[in-house]
Amino acid sequence: MSKSDNSTENSTECPTCGDNFETGRAMKIHHSRTHGESLVETSDIECPTCGREDFQSERGMKTHHKKAHGESIAGVKTECSWCGDEIRVPPGNYRKCDHHFCTDKGCEPEWRKQFSGENHSQWKGGKQTYTCSNCGGEVTRAPADVNGENVFCNRDCYTDWKGDQMRGPDHHNWKGGYTQNKNWPEIRQRALAADGYQCQGCGVSEEEHRSEHGAGLSVHHIFPRMEFDDPHEADSVDNLVTLCRGCHAKWEGIPLRPELSD
Structure with a gap:
């Protein structure tokens, strides 16, 4: 219900005392504070708890209800x-x-x-036991977490399996060639030991090389694998020589064994 009419809606003159103001809003504030009556037009929105009706909006009524009655009705x-x-x-x-x-x-x-669980539309029986494709141990896993035929205990098992199964002719990008000797780490150590863990070109030691380059000395094939009918025959210690990074680059492609000067 309205407490004002169109004559006072935009007027700057107080209808009670006749004072003039710069804006209609200032006049309404004056009237409310000085004469104790609001001239702001209100709606028929009523608080459902206390019956108060002087609200300008639904939102105002709901804010009042939460503050005055302690319950939100938003x-x-x-x-x-x-x-x-x-x-x-x-x-x-x-x-x-x-x-x-x-x-x-x-x-x-x-x-x-x-x-959830058995009541879920995609329930597949819960976790199941699988066999690790690398070490043969038992792996308990939900079917949704298993992709493909191979299951692994952890990333280490997967890495080991991938190293064994996905190289040489078994690799999907294999285009012919040779595979590294499975005993190469052992053969490499024998070659390093035979040369006293020292570059046969300049004499730098394994320790000095690691300190300077962050890696050990190289073991170089004097005659490359491609010159052998069986590439693994190139891994004979007689065909291997220990070289540093710099000397390895110099001697690459030269079918001779460098002789370390005393």
Whole structure:
């Protein structure tokens, strides 16, 4: 119900005392403070608890209700999908979601339990036991976490398996050639030991090389593998020589063994 008419809506003159003001808003503030009566036009919005009617908007009434009566009546009234209690949810959420829940009773997690485990539409029997493709140990894993035919205990097992299974002719990019001797680490150590862990070109030691380059000395093939019918024959200690990084580059392609001067 309105407490003003069109004559006072835009007027700057106080209808009670006749004083003039720069704006209509200033005049209305004066009238409310000085004469104890508001000239602001109000609507028919009523507080459902105390019956107060002098609200300018629905939002104003709801703000009053929360502050004056300690209960929020904002949002759309509906029922909790789990416990059935009456709740209010923001209009946007009400339009977007089919299910709504109490925010202080943990209803949503309880409701979701009925769609987990065996009740889930994609349930496949839970975790199952598999055999690790590398070490043969038992692996317990959910079927959804298993991709392909091979299962591994951990990344170390996968790395070991990949190193053994996906190299040489077994690698998907194999285009012919040779595979490294499986005993190469042992053969390399024998060659280094035979040369006293010292570059046969300049005499630098293994320790000095690691300190300068962050890596050990190289073991060089005097005659390359491609010159042998069986590439593994190139790994004979007689065909290997220890070289540093710099000397290795110099002697690459030269079919001679450098002789370390005394």
